[in-house]
Amino acid sequence: MGAQGTASHPVTGAMSPLIEVTEVYKTYATGGLPVHALRGVSLQVQEGEYVAIMGASGSGKTTLMNILGCLDRPTRGHYRMAGREVSGLSRNQLAEVRGRRIGFVFQSFNLLTRTSAVDNVILPLFYAGVGGREAARRATAALERVGLGRRLRHRPAQLSGGEQQRVAIARALVNQPRLILADEPTGNLDSKASAEIMALFQDLGRGGITIVCVTHDPDVAAFAGRLVTMRDGRVVSDQTQTPSTLPSTEVVTP
Numbered sequence: 001m002g003a004q005g006t007a008s009h010p011v012t013g014a015m016s017p018l019i020e021v022t023e024v025y026k027t028y029a030t031g032g033l034p035v036h037a038l039r040g041v042s043l044q045v046q047e048g049e050y051v052a053i054m055g056a057s058g059s060g061k062t063t064l065m066n067i068l069g070c071l072d073r074p075t076r077g078h079y080r081m082a083g084r085e086v087s088g089l090s091r092n093q094l095a096e097v098r099g100r101r102i103g104f105v106f107q108s109f110n111l112l113t114r115t116s117a118v119d120n121v122i123l124p125l126f127y128a129g130v131g132g133r134e135a136a137r138r139a140t141a142a143l144e145r146v147g148l149g150r151r152l153r154h155r156p157a158q159l160s161g162g163e164q165q166r167v168a169i170a171r172a173l174v175n176q177p178r179l180i181l182a183d184e185p186t187g188n189l190d191s192k193a194s195a196e197i198m199a200l201f202q203d204l205g206r207g208g209i210t211i212v213c214v215t216h217d218p219d220v221a222a223f224a225g226r227l228v229t230m231r232d233g234r235v236v237s238d239q240t241q242t243p244s245t246l247p248s249t250e251v252v253t254p
Contacts, residue, residue, distance in 0.1 A: 017046055018046060018047045018049075018082055019081060019210070019212070020044050020081075021042060021064075021067070021080075022077055023040050023076075023077045024041045024064075024076075024079060024087075025038055025039060025040060026067065036233055041064060041077075041234065047178070049225065050201060050202065050211040050225050050226070051211065051212050051224055051226045051227075052215055052221035052223075053214045053215075054227065054229050054230070056231070058232075059232065064230070065183055065214045069102055070102065073094075099124070102177050102178075102180075102181060103173055103175065104180075104181055104182075105169055105180060105181070105183070106185070107184040111168065114155065117151050117155075121142055121167065121171045122135050122139045125139065125175065138174055140152060142171070142173045143166075146167075146169050146170045151163060161189050162189055162190075162196055165188075173204070180201075180212070181212050182212070182214065183214045184216070186217065194219070198220055198244075201213065202245070223243050224243055225241065
């Protein structure tokens with residue numbers, strides 16, 4: 001739990017935290033003036049936890065997400081993933097960590113519009129050097145896992161917003177990451193599709209994948225088992241909660 005937390009969170013049985021952030025600061029120079037985006041954040045996330053991070057614009061939640069995703073480095077402090085210090089790694093080493101350990105889901109689905117669902121999901125495997133039948137098998141399995149086994153050849157324009165986000169989640173899963181980072185993953189979806197995506201995240205969490213979701217929407221955050229609230233670059237609350245659930249009969253599987 002972060003040093004600023006107000007409640008303990010469950011230990012899931014992992015020998016050590018998957019994510020361990022210790023006294024992390026991040027300062028940007030904007031117009032010659034320092035902007036303190038993070039001010040001494042400490043946070044631990046155990047393997048298999050589903051954590052939501054909330055905060056107003058400027059609270060530091062996106063900066064923290066970028067550091068967790070190895071897209072940025074802290075100005076000072078430590079970030080360990082699975083016990084390995086990653087904050088000081090080279091750019092190529094950070095890219096390797098991202099490719100092997102982390103899957104990303106964003107508000108904008110970032111799908112290639114003229115490419116089928118299965119070919120969109122294959123892309124990370126192509127960059128990882130996996131090709132041919134194995135890539136097709138893994139991409140198909142990822143789409144089946146998110147309920148799109150019958151939409152393999154559909155292009156994004158032939159899919160609903162919720163289905164497009166499922167394709168994006170399948171793409172995040174295809175390299176079998178230990179951690180999924182989701183940044184406002186339901187921002188472009190209606191309430192029904194949003195709930196279904198959150199229920200899907202819960203299913204993935206029950207399968208052992210660690211989920212960290214940044215959101216401004218309390219209804220989305222309610223699906224997580226733990227809520228971290230940020231303000232002015234600090235963690236001001238860190239609490240367990242009873243997650244909302246969506247009955248399986250309400251989840252539409254195409």
